[in-house]
Amino acid sequence: MSQAISPVSRRPYGLAAVCRICRIARSGVYRSQAPPSSAPAERRGPVGAMPDAALLAAIRDVLAASPFHGECHRKVWARLRHRGIRTSLRRVLHLMRQNDLLAPTRAGSARGPRAHDGTIIPEAVDTIGGTDRTTTWTREGSAAVFIAVDRCSAECVGIHASARVTRFEALVPVRQGVRRHFGGFDAGIARGLTMRHDHGSQYMSDHFQKELRFLGIESSPAFVRAPEGNGCAERFIRTLKENLLWLPTFDTIEELRQALLVFRDAYNTTWLIQRHGIVTPAECRKRQLQPIAQAA
Numbered sequence: 001m002s003q004a005i006s007p008v009s010r011r012p013y014g015l016a017a018v019c020r021i022c023r024i025a026r027s028g029v030y031r032s033q034a035p036p037s038s039a040p041a042e043r044r045g046p047v048g049a050m051p052d053a054a055l056l057a058a059i060r061d062v063l064a065a066s067p068f069h070g071e072c073h074r075k076v077w078a079r080l081r082h083r084g085i086r087t088s089l090r091r092v093l094h095l096m097r098q099n100d101l102l103a104p105t106r107a108g109s110a111r112g113p114r115a116h117d118g119t120i121i122p123e124a125v126d127t128i129g130g131t132d133r134t135t136t137w138t139r140e141g142s143a144a145v146f147i148a149v150d151r152c153s154a155e156c157v158g159i160h161a162s163a164r165v166t167r168f169e170a171l172v173p174v175r176q177g178v179r180r181h182f183g184g185f186d187a188g189i190a191r192g193l194t195m196r197h198d199h200g201s202q203y204m205s206d207h208f209q210k211e212l213r214f215l216g217i218e219s220s221p222a223f224v225r226a227p228e229g230n231g232c233a234e235r236f237i238r239t240l241k242e243n244l245l246w247l248p249t250f251d252t253i254e255e256l257r258q259a260l261l262v263f264r265d266a267y268n269t270t271w272l273i274q275r276h277g278i279v280t281p282a283e284c285r286k287r288q289l290q291p292i293a294q295a296a
Contacts, residue, residue: 050087056095058085063101067266070103070242078278120196120231121275125152125285126181128220130196130233131174131203133165134241138250145260147240148173150181151196151232153288154273155281156264157181161257170202171211178215191216196230198222239271 002015019026050058062079063071073093080087096102122128131148144165148158157180158173178190195217197203204221212219222229244263250256268282276284 050085052095055085055087055091056099058083059092059095059101067270068239068243069247070239071272072103074274075272075278078272120151120229122152125150125155125288126193127152128194128196129157129174129177130230131158131170132198132230132233132237133170133200133202134237134245135165136161136241136245136256138253138256140252143253143256144169145240145245145256146170146173147233147236148177148195149233149236150177150281150285153276153281153284154232154236154271155268155285156236159260159264161253161260163253165202167202167205167208170200170208174212174215174217178217185215187214188216194218194220196220196222196233198227198230199224236267239267 002018003012005011006013015026015029019029058080059076062076062083066079073096074089076096077087077089077092080092093102120128128151129148130151131146133144133146136143136145141163143161143163146158146160146162146169147156149156157177158175160169160172160176162169162172174195175185179185182190182193193216195212197219199221202208209219227234240260240263244259248259250259269280271280272278273281273284279287
């Protein structure tokens with residue numbers, strides 16, 4: 001059609017005009033006209049000191065040894081460096097994509113103006129926290145899982161499971177974090193800490209809010225229909241689901257609770273956080289508090 005002569009201009013219509021009228025992309029036309037290639041696509045540029053086959057085997061070893069699921073190519077690249085294997089980040093991405101080793105991702109959707117438009121990451125630990133809950137299933141029935149995280153280090157400071165979804169159970173992770181990082185449980189002991197939460201009935205209840213005020217914690221409800229305002233807690237829940245809640249089936253809620261405590265310790269000492277230079281949450285806290293301890 002593009003080579004046909006126009007009776008008006010006496011010239012060919014052209015591919016651009018035909019694609020514009022038919023509402024198709026020219027790239028698709030060129031792709032259909034290109035002869036199929038028998039050889040698989042290869043990465044351009046020089047190959048590193050380690051062959052692709054050996055590097056792919058090392059990547060598979062890292063993924064098999066990791067206690068987590070769904071780690072991105074950046075964390076695989078960082079774990080390779082910890083093993084003494086230095087290679088390009090793009091090369092790791094290329095090999096993982098070529099061999100279907102990348103974690104599945106969801107395509108985003110267009111959104112309107114956001115109520116929350118700013119950073120949620122503080123510069124110091126023990127200044128802003130986040131708490132939230134999710135649900136899972138055991139052979140005893142449905143169970144609620146409550147969590148609390150530090151938004152600077154992404155550390156899980158408290159975690160709890162219960163058959164009841166009440167304001168009292170929602171306070172358990174907060175109390176765990178206060179005892180663990182503020183050295184006790186007393187009036188005003190956590191003064192200077194802000195706790196972000198959603199508008200769930202457990203968190204907006206009078207008992208929950210009074211407990212926060214007693215400890216000296218400032219309540220910070222998230223924007224309505226803006227879960228990114230509590231994104232650190234939401235991200236930890238995703239990691240928790242992918243690496244624990246969606247894998248085994250627990251017989252009892254108590255068994256689930258014990259598994260959550262084990263996962264909390266493994267996450268804090270093993271999970272890598274990119275924004276802090278690909279270190280664990282525990283290492284991030286240690287780096288921040290070490291100069292303070294030396295000054296004291």
